[in-house]
Amino acid sequence: MATWMLSRIVARTTGRDVAELLTRRVLDPIGIGPVPWTRDLDGFPLGFSGMHLRPGQLARFAQLLLDDGVHRGRRLLPAEWIAGHRVSHIDSDGDTGTDWGMGYGWQVWRGLHGYRIDGAMGQLALILPEADAVIVTTNNIDGAQPVLDAVWGHLWPALEARGSGLNDDVEPYRRTLEVAPVAGEPAPERTVRATTGAGDRLVIRPTGGGWTVDLTRTDGGRFAIRVGCGQWLHTHLRLADGELEVAASGGWAGPELTIDLAVVTTPHTLRLRWGPDGLSEQWDTEPLNPGGLFGQARPAPGR
Incomplete structure (x- = not known):
């Protein structure tokens, strides 16, 4: 609710909605362009949810955060916001997993390493300054902790070991899991x-x-x-x-x-x-x- 209210406050204050401002100031410059965003009954972006981004687009935004809001030498996000959004402002109990107890920043969660943008059902973008890396996952799970545990257990050791040697020439690592089609017989001649x-x-x-x-x-x-x-x-x-x-x-x-x-x-x-x-x-x-x-x-x- 608080983030939805921020979306409405921006629209009332500037005369432009969040989607328009973000597209012009941030998304266009990093090569994403206008993206679909679910809106409330008054036609304003939800703010807290409903932005439809492909994994590669989400990774571009995560990379901008990793690069302190600077894209190709041009500052797109204010330095004071970058400094403030990724530190903990609100304590969290961690009852649903270790990473959930690291605190909450400005619309991001702190984690065992770095911090993350966290969408429902495991849509994650991890920003990992210590390893100079970002990780994006799309899932359909109830709770993201198993995915985070897998990242820390399997990917993090390799990223940490190579952190100081990563550069722009490293190919992004992508893995797609194929979902099996429904098992069964071909169609009989029946409507x-x-x-x-x-x-x-x-x-x-x-x-x-x-x-x-x-x-x-x-x-x-x-x-x-x-x-x-x-x-x-x-x-x-x-x-x-x-x-x-x-x-x-x-x-x-x-x-x-x-x-x-x-x-x-x-x-x-x-x-x-x-x-x-x-x-x-x-x-x-x-x-x-x-x-x-x-x-x-x-x-x-x-x-």
Whole structure:
């Protein structure tokens, strides 16, 4: 709530919202440009959450913090803010993990090493001045401490040993974990019809060894999502106020059809299961944004 209030105070004081100011003063100069940011009901950026950044974009911002707010010789962030944001101003108890007991700065958490930008469900950017390094992770977990423990146990010793020798020529280390598609048999020649809890109508029909989910929303909007069997198929849906990127896979197991709809710009996957008892819907982790599948759409930049 406090950070949301700051976003509104900036808008009232300057006549421009936080997204516009950040884009012009910081994001454009470091090569990120305008990014989607979820807004409140009055149209202002949430401030505390909802900024849609790809890992590489988040790493660029973390690098700016590591470089004390200076990018290619140009100061983008005030020196006094840099000095103040990364020290502890508020004590924390650490009940949920060692790193959580290191204190809280200005919208950042102190850690065993350096400090971090910490998003829900394990979206992390670690700024590590001692090793002249940044680490960015995207996750779908309840609590970030296991990820931090893995970093301190496996990556930190190597970073610490090489800290004084790192330079701009070092290639970034990236690792992508492949998520297995749904196990199951190919589609029989059978069309499934169902209605979601929100009242949207689904027609799931076999197409070329997979499926197409034809979805008609309660407001009359119609969309088609491709579903792979033994593989993920991607669908990009353009909506009136943004876009939705979905990777989908499915399979039959006896009388039951399971389809996973992974919203690739979020941590979340929606599982649809159709069987003798009808349709069930289950998120792997409950999304922060309400509104079901379409509530996870990425807003257009500036909206």
